[in-house]
Amino acid sequence: MxxxxxxxxxxxxxxxxxxxxxxxxxxxxxxxxxxxxxxxxxxxxxxxxxxxxxxxxxxxxxxxxxxxxxxxxxxxxxxxxxxxxxxxRVQYYFVSFVISMVVTAIFYFFYYYKCKKEKQVKEQKIIARTASAQFDALKNQLDPHFLFNSLNVLTSLIEENPEQAMKFTTALSKVYRYVLEQKNKELVTVDEELAFAKTYMTLIKMRYEDSIIVKIPEKSVNPEAKVVPLSLQLLLENAVKHNRVTPTDKLIIEITEENDFLQVKNNLQEKQVIKKSSGVGLYNIHKRYELLTKKGVQISKTDDHFMVEIPVLTRRVEYVKSSADFLSDKKYARAKEHVEKLKAFYIHLFMYLVAIPFFIGFNLLSGSFPWAIFPIFGWGIGVLFHAADVHAWNPFLGQNWEERKIKKLMDREKSGL
Structure with missing residues (x-):
């Protein structure tokens, strides 16, 4: 002062x-x-x-x-x-205000830097675990027992009702076509999944006839809403597998959409079985959702009903199409993101360079104490960290240290499979 x-x-x-x-x-x-x-x-x-x-x-x-x-x-x-x-007077506020804004800007920048790094770690974690998650998903898309039973039903229908056998074969081909089409996708629209659920239940109803009552909505409330593919098939299969389905004990399954969740609910009439279920289907859905969102799969059970709620997402995420497509899309997305970061950095640098003479000039007019060095130095640190973020540079680890570390972790993950 x-x-x-x-x-x-x-x-x-x-x-x-x-x-x-x-x-x-x-x-x-x-x-x-x-x-x-x-x-x-x-x-x-x-x-x-x-x-x-x-x-x-x-x-x-x-x-x-x-x-x-x-x-x-x-x-x-x-x-x-x-x-x-x-x-x-307005001028009484200037010095305190400038110092406050510089400190606040640095504060926000550090939190932005932290969130950015956490997001990058999460994205790379998704990439590293996608192959394993997709392996589990493919393994559980269609239960071998379902395939075995479907072929048995088809064999009997060919002799007893050829017309019904033709319908059954058509429905079965649609089921497998859907499986092949969606096997490499992380998310599909709710409408696609609901349509598939109807086709799948057509097969089930041919086996159990009127012993199963299914209520499936025609369309989703939000056309852009998405879920994990084949999640409904796993949940419907679980309901049929773990409950008695007879003409006297009819199984009633209802699918509804509420509060950004897709609900699959059935009346509870559990089979008395000696072998305990492995629960692989629900675990598979849990793990795939963990990779995509913070929303979790919710399960509720009463004496009369069993219900599973899966989150409905509003953004499509496809991490794996094919090896070439994935690498191409990833490179484009990262290049686009890098350009945006460069633009933001140069704007930040320009504002900093313009502000320096302004600070110095006002300092010379306001007194002899060189207070201008504090906002210039503080803001300069922010610019330095911004440059380090844009160019993936670390003063201790060198250039492109993140990419080298990510590659090392992915190689280690690959060698462990």
Whole structure:
């Protein structure tokens, strides 16, 4: 502030004043950050949401500075409120506001950097585990017992009812066609899955006739909604496998869509079997959803009903089409993301370079103490970390250290299969 530093009461006073500004501004901005983080989570760093958070930070910073100045004037200087208001000027807020905004920007940048790295780790984890997850999915798409029983039904129908046998063969071919079409997809539309469920239950009803009642909606509430492929088949198969299905004990299965979940519910009439179920089907669905979303598969059981709820997602994610397609799509997505990061970095660098002479000029006009070095230095650190993020550079590990580490982990995963 242009004054000499002496170890006296004035220094203690200035220190206490700075602590008051620091604590109040931190608490105000922290409230804003916590609010937006709880509301948007990892979507906070999109342009629209981050703009609202920054605007909120600016608002509370101005309010915090006003409150600090008010406390200083009334409780320390002994001024009245009217005298304080009359003497307020915009320039009194500038230095505190700039320092607050620089610190807040660095704070947001570090959290952005952290979230970005967590997202990259999650994406690479999905890539590394997709092959294993798809192996389990293919293994459990169609139970061998279902195939064996279907062929037995077909054999008997050929002799007893050739027309019904033709319908059965057509439905069975549709089931296998769907399996082959969807085997490499992470998500399919709910409408596709519902249509497949109807075809699949056509086969089941040919075997059990009127002993099964199935209620399946015609369309999804949201045409863009998606689920894990063949999840309904596994759940329907489980319901038939683990419950008595007779003309006297009819199995009633109902599929509904509610609160972003697809519900498969059946009346409970469990078979008395000696061999315990392995639960591989439900485990397979659980693991595939864990790779795609934080929403979990929910299971509820009462004395009368058993229900499984699978999350309905609104964004299509296809991680594996074929080896060539996957690599091509991944390279394009990463190149596009890198271009966006470069654009953001150059805008950030330009704003920093423009702000430096402004800080220096205002410092020269306001006093002899070189306070401008603090925002310039703090902002410069932010620019440095931004450059490190864009160019995948680490001062300790070197260039492209992330790619080298990811390749090493994926090679280790591959060798362990």
């Amino acid at each position: 242009g004054r000499p530093i002496n170890l006296d009461e004035d220094l203690l006073y200035e220190y206490g004043l700075n602590i008051m500004y620091t604590v109040i501004l931190y608490m105000f901005n922290n409230v804003v950050y916590i609010y937006f983080w709880k509301k948007y989570k990892d979507r906070l760093f999109s342009t629209a949401h981050l703009s609202r958070a920054i605007a909120g930070g600016i608002g509370v910073s101005i309010l915090g500075i006003f409150l600090c100045r008010l406390l200083e004037a009334i409780f320390i200087e002994g001024e009245t409120f009217s005298i304080f208001i009359a003497g307020e």
